[in-house]
Amino acid sequence: MKGPGLDVGVLGVLPVRADHLDSAAAVDKWLRSAGSVERIRQVGAMSRDKLARFASLLDASTGPELLGSVDPDLATRIVRAAEVTQSARWLEALETDEAAEVLRRLTNSAREKLLAQVNESQALVLRGALRWPATSVAAHMLPDVFTIPDSITAAEAEALLRTQSAQVRSRARAGALIYVTDDDLRLTGFLEFQDLVLAQPDQPVAELSSEDPVWVRPTVDAEQAAQSLVDYELAALPVVDEHRRLLGVLTADAAADILETEATRDAERQGGSEPLEVPYLRASPFRLWRKRIVWLLVLFVAEAYTGTVLRAFEDEMEAVVALAFFIPLLIGTGGNTGTQITTTLVRAMGTGQVRLRDLPAILTKEMSTGFLVALTMAAAAIIRSWTLGVGPQITITVSLTVAAIVLWSALVSSVLPLILKKCKVDPAVVSAPMIATIVDGTGLIIYFWIAHATLPQLAGL
Amino acid sequence: MKGPGLDVGVLGVLPVRADHLDSAAAVDKWLRSAGSVERIRQVGAMSRDKLARFASLLDASTGPELLGSVDPDLATRIVRAAEVTQSARWLEALETDEAAEVLRRLTNSAREKLLAQVNESQALVLRGALRWPATSVAAHMLPDVFTIPDSITAAEAEALLRTQSAQVRSRARAGALIYVTDDDLRLTGFLEFQDLVLAQPDQPVAELSSEDPVWVRPTVDAEQAAQSLVDYELAALPVVDEHRRLLGVLTADAAADILETEATRDAERQGGSEPLEVPYLRASPFRLWRKRIVWLLVLFVAEAYTGTVLRAFEDEMEAVVALAFFIPLLIGTGGNTGTQITTTLVRAMGTGQVRLRDLPAILTKEMSTGFLVALTMAAAAIIRSWTLGVGPQITITVSLTVAAIVLWSALVSSVLPLILKKCKVDPAVVSAPMIATIVDGTGLIIYFWIAHATLPQLAGL
Numbered sequence: 001m002k003g004p005g006l007d008v009g010v011l012g013v014l015p016v017r018a019d020h021l022d023s024a025a026a027v028d029k030w031l032r033s034a035g036s037v038e039r040i041r042q043v044g045a046m047s048r049d050k051l052a053r054f055a056s057l058l059d060a061s062t063g064p065e066l067l068g069s070v071d072p073d074l075a076t077r078i079v080r081a082a083e084v085t086q087s088a089r090w091l092e093a094l095e096t097d098e099a100a101e102v103l104r105r106l107t108n109s110a111r112e113k114l115l116a117q118v119n120e121s122q123a124l125v126l127r128g129a130l131r132w133p134a135t136s137v138a139a140h141m142l143p144d145v146f147t148i149p150d151s152i153t154a155a156e157a158e159a160l161l162r163t164q165s166a167q168v169r170s171r172a173r174a175g176a177l178i179y180v181t182d183d184d185l186r187l188t189g190f191l192e193f194q195d196l197v198l199a200q201p202d203q204p205v206a207e208l209s210s211e212d213p214v215w216v217r218p219t220v221d222a223e224q225a226a227q228s229l230v231d232y233e234l235a236a237l238p239v240v241d242e243h244r245r246l247l248g249v250l251t252a253d254a255a256a257d258i259l260e261t262e263a264t265r266d267a268e269r270q271g272g273s274e275p276l277e278v279p280y281l282r283a284s285p286f287r288l289w290r291k292r293i294v295w296l297l298v299l300f301v302a303e304a305y306t307g308t309v310l311r312a313f314e315d316e317m318e319a320v321v322a323l324a325f326f327i328p329l330l331i332g333t334g335g336n337t338g339t340q341i342t343t344t345l346v347r348a349m350g351t352g353q354v355r356l357r358d359l360p361a362i363l364t365k366e367m368s369t370g371f372l373v374a375l376t377m378a379a380a381a382i383i384r385s386w387t388l389g390v391g392p393q394i395t396i397t398v399s400l401t402v403a404a405i406v407l408w409s410a411l412v413s414s415v416l417p418l419i420l421k422k423c424k425v426d427p428a429v430v431s432a433p434m435i436a437t438i439v440d441g442t443g444l445i446i447y448f449w450i451a452h453a454t455l456p457q458l459a460g461l
Numbered sequence: 462m463k464g465p466g467l468d469v470g471v472l473g474v475l476p477v478r479a480d481h482l483d484s485a486a487a488v489d490k491w492l493r494s495a496g497s498v499e500r501i502r503q504v505g506a507m508s509r510d511k512l513a514r515f516a517s518l519l520d521a522s523t524g525p526e527l528l529g530s531v532d533p534d535l536a537t538r539i540v541r542a543a544e545v546t547q548s549a550r551w552l553e554a555l556e557t558d559e560a561a562e563v564l565r566r567l568t569n570s571a572r573e574k575l576l577a578q579v580n581e582s583q584a585l586v587l588r589g590a591l592r593w594p595a596t597s598v599a600a601h602m603l604p605d606v607f608t609i610p611d612s613i614t615a616a617e618a619e620a621l622l623r624t625q626s627a628q629v630r631s632r633a634r635a636g637a638l639i640y641v642t643d644d645d646l647r648l649t650g651f652l653e654f655q656d657l658v659l660a661q662p663d664q665p666v667a668e669l670s671s672e673d674p675v676w677v678r679p680t681v682d683a684e685q686a687a688q689s690l691v692d693y694e695l696a697a698l699p700v701v702d703e704h705r706r707l708l709g710v711l712t713a714d715a716a717a718d719i720l721e722t723e724a725t726r727d728a729e730r731q732g733g734s735e736p737l738e739v740p741y742l743r744a745s746p747f748r749l750w751r752k753r754i755v756w757l758l759v760l761f762v763a764e765a766y767t768g769t770v771l772r773a774f775e776d777e778m779e780a781v782v783a784l785a786f787f788i789p790l791l792i793g794t795g796g797n798t799g800t801q802i803t804t805t806l807v808r809a810m811g812t813g814q815v816r817l818r819d820l821p822a823i824l825t826k827e828m829s830t831g832f833l834v835a836l837t838m839a840a841a842a843i844i845r846s847w848t849l850g851v852g853p854q855i856t857i858t859v860s861l862t863v864a865a866i867v868l869w870s871a872l873v874s875s876v877l878p879l880i881l882k883k884c885k886v887d888p889a890v891v892s893a894p895m896i897a898t899i900v901d902g903t904g905l906i907i908y909f910w911i912a913h914a915t916l917p918q919l920a921g922l
Contacts, residue, residue: 032673035692037813069694158658165659193654197619198626212493231496233530233714253694256717263724264808270731271804271893272797280809281819285829292801292830293837299797300838304845306789311849314782324778324785328767328901331789335796336733336760336894340753343732343893347725348741352498358742368746369753376754377761384765388772432732432804432893433797440789 018042019050027057036069044074044282048081055082063090068098073278076105079114088117091126097140097254100129137225138218140258141239141248146178148205150188155201177236179246180209186244189213192235215240218247223262226255227352266350269426270343272299272433299433305441306331313448315461322390323451326398327444329384333377334405334443335436338413341366342430345417349427356422362414370410374403397447397454404450405443412438479503480511488518497530505535505743509542516543524551529559534739537566540575549578552587558601558715561590598686599679601719602700602709607639609666611649616662638697640707641670647705650674653696676701679708684723687716688813727811730887731804733760733894760894766902767792774909776922783851784912787859790845792904794838795866796897799874802827803891806878810888817883823875831871835864858908858915865911866904873899 018034019042021027034042043066046054055078058066063082067075067090079087079102091099091114103111103126115123125143132138146164148157161178178196180189189209199208215238216225229237229250236249265275274291276283283291310317310327317324345362348354354362378399385395413435417427452458479495480503482488495503504527507515516539519527524543528536528551540548540563552560552575564572564587576584586604593599607625609618622639639657641650650670660669676699677686690698690711697710726736735752737744744752771778771788778785806823809815815823839860846856874896878888913919 035689036694037692040814162659193658196658197654198623228496230717231498233497252713256691260812264812267728267731267808268805270728271801273801273805276805279814280805281814281822283826285826285833288826288830289833289837292798293834296794296797296801296834296838297841300790300794300841300845303790303793306793307786307845307849310786310789311783314786317785318779318782321775321779322772324788325768325771325775327785327788328771328792328905329761329764332764332767332894332897332901333757333761335897336757337753339893340732340734340757344729344734344737344741347728351721351725353501353740353742361742365744365746365749369749372746372750373754373757376750377757380758380761384761384768388768432800432897433793436793436796436893436897440793444789 018054019046021054021057024057024059024062027054027059027062031062031065039066040070040074040279041281043070043078044279051077051081055086058082058086058090060089060093063087064093067094067102071279072098072101072105074282076102079106080110084113084117088114091118092122096125096129096143096248099126100139103130104134132218135222136218137216137220137222137237137239137250138247140222140226140254141218141250142254143248145238145246145249147181147246148178150180150182150204150206150209152205153201154196154199154203154205154208157196157205161196177249179213179238179249180205181246184243185246187213187215187238187240187246190238213238215244216250217242222250222258225250226258229255230259231352263350266346266426266428269428270346270431272296272431295431295433299437302437303440306444309441309444309448313444316448316451316458319457319461320394320451320455322388322394323397323447325388325390326385326394326401327447329381330398330401330405330447331436331440331443333402334409334439335432337370337373337377337406338409338435338439339432341410341413342417342435343432345414346427346430349417349421356418359415359418362418363411366410366414367407370407373410374406377406378403393455397451400454401443401447401450404446405439408442408446409435409439412442479515480507482515482518485518485520485523488515488520488523492523492526500527501531501535501740502742504531504539505740512538512542516547519543519547519551521550521554524548525554528555528563532740533559533562533566535743537563540567541571545574545578549575552579553583557586557590557604557709560587561600564591565595593679596683597679598677598681598683598698598700598711599708601683601687601715602679602711603715604709606699606707606710608642608707609639611641611643611667611670613666614662615657615660615664615666615669618657618666622657638710640674640699640710641666642707645704646707648674648676648699648701648707651699674699676705677711678703683711683719686711687719690716691720692813724811727807727887727889730889731807731892733757733892756892756894760898763898764901767905770902770905770909774905777909777912777919780918780922781855781912781916783849783855784858784908786849786851787846787855787862788905788908790842791859791862791866791908792897792901794863795870795900795904796893798831798834798838798867799870799896799900800893802871802874803878803896804893806875807888807891810878810882817879820876820879823879824872827871827875828868831868834871835867838867839864854916858912861915862904862908862911865907866900869903869907870896870900873903 018030021030067078115126118126129139129143146161148160177190177192179187180191182188189211190213191208191210195208214232214234218239225237229252236251238249239247241247268275272295274294276287276291345354381399381402382395385398417430420430421427479491482491504515528539567575576587579587590600590604607622609621638651638653640648641652643649650672651674652669652671656669675693675695679700686698690713697712699710700708702708729736733756735755737748737752806815842860842863843856846859878891881891882888
């Protein structure tokens, strides 16, 4: 099927490569065919020289378009590669939150040099955005929004909005809302452009406006605010000062970006690594090593405890060497059970479904499930011991141990994420490797303790 | 701070509980205070009786509002609990994709009984939606959208849209787009309501409309379409037939729902479990057991291989029992390294950053990183062996093994997700437990192989 449209279903191979572009028009054409993932891949892979040449082709329209669609780390690299006078124009046209993200990543002197070239009114707005803490919702809000008084009609509102549109720079793609204020400029409601078009011209705005809007204070954590925007299914979340006057809005787009970044961080933490903070393909081996080695060493030290446990039970293993055969199987099963639980719990906590006060419900659920799993796995252990031909006594030891380890692992894994949350630590750090490590050492103690209780050969040890 | 607004920052305890509501007005008030997470928690926890009483309080406005904000599984339970005549009204008012999701979950007879009560035109639309495969983008699209010809002016468009608004039921929150077609009703572009309000009344629509819209075919996979919508930063993605005539749109909201559901599935798979498909707090212990036990047993059988390996090296362990001390530490470190890599890779693949053709780049990156990690961990192993006092020869064996296992694990973990992707299997099934299991058995073979090569005591074995 041919046509001017782009068939996303068959998309994949792109006709143009960004590093072969040679004119501003070619860049414009490339931008229209490449989504943000492809832009990040191609521009992110450029050497410093290529990036500088590419940046020189960007103009007042393609520059902001590109910067707004790539990750902040890459946007900052593009700004660094470009002429200051050129990148100052881009920052003026960029959404305030995106421009501020770039400015935060520059050195003080580079930031000042750039802001000196930005027009005065926008520089003032950007300096204002930079004053908020980077993790606050205010650092991610768009400060300029459409605002109308609640005392006018739909037709008057349309005329007023046309005059405002020159000042309101933000063109939030997902359809900006129009905020309604009372005589004291306090936020009283909002409406959509759609409402205005579909209204009768003489209908009062107050009648079209929704009431009791949800809002947040500027210092609220950005991730929490983004989660609320999704939870309340809003197109934008207004940020207000102590007099309920509008400071700006968090758009659904900005919220999606915040949550996406946090989801990637959580996924990386869950794998037992520090968050990379840049797209994977742009992370150097040294950065990967640095982000991974911290946890690897911590876990190595913790896991080293298993060596101490095993040395303590050296006599038992020498007496019944078959006990050693089951070590990886037993501790592995404990780690697997625990990983299943923490992964599900951490995700449910990340999406707000599960909270601290659910601990009793979680424990009941997980211990009941653990009981069913323990029974099943004990049966599997009996079969496995039988096929290894280790005799009935060791079979009993192994199947009792697997049941005990499954229950112990279920207990640790359901409580630990909630305890960390209580201590204001991100529960996503309870990674699969961490659970495996905790269960390995403690599981071995359970194993030899049960072995002592069930094997007559170990009676004297 | 007091006011009619809702301070999301201090939100947490809600004044009303859904199971104590006793009138339609109270339900309406409750809905205005509770976000979707809270709604799902409270309504999801109701017994069958309570749910039936609660459903009887829902009316033509609060019913669809509630059904549209909870997960499809709960929405279906609410519909089942309500009178058929009542729930038919809700389905008429619900977005088409959400109503179809509920209908798909009902038995054939319940579905037919319900559709018989829905008004004829909407029943026709719903039957049309149900004909598409559940995983296609068409099953998630809104069939009714605003459409205008490209030959009229902004003022004429506003008048036309006002007459259309009665028929166009969908009120996509995030600001619906208006689609523009040529004389043959082919899609040529789109504009926002915002563009129409801000335009001069006599401006032609063709001038306001964006060109070359991205579109998809109806049978494209819904997840792929949703990812494209995000990638191209669209407010909605049009779905067109073979003549490029508009069938409907995938809204940003629907896309976010699809991606959120898929992200939860992936997270659960990454923890070594089958996706739960319902919110965690509503999953019964039996369901949890069922979703978890499959992989646990598969991994148990695979891990049982370690017992075979250890029995094969029984003589070696009896000769040098100290070798056994390091088993959990060595295979644990291998599992940890591998988990870090697969988690990062699977996330990067899930967000479209990494593709099959990146395999060479990934291998280079991961083997370089693996080399750095192997060196560091070998150094840590030397320190640990020294503190356990096992002598220089075993120290050499252990540190060589840790380096070898780290590199082996890095190789397996970087290749496996891409191979599965190539075989059209979701790479998210490469869970932390799976990697740990693979590395456990093979790691032990590496261990004893190196031990044979370095320990003179084992020379005769």
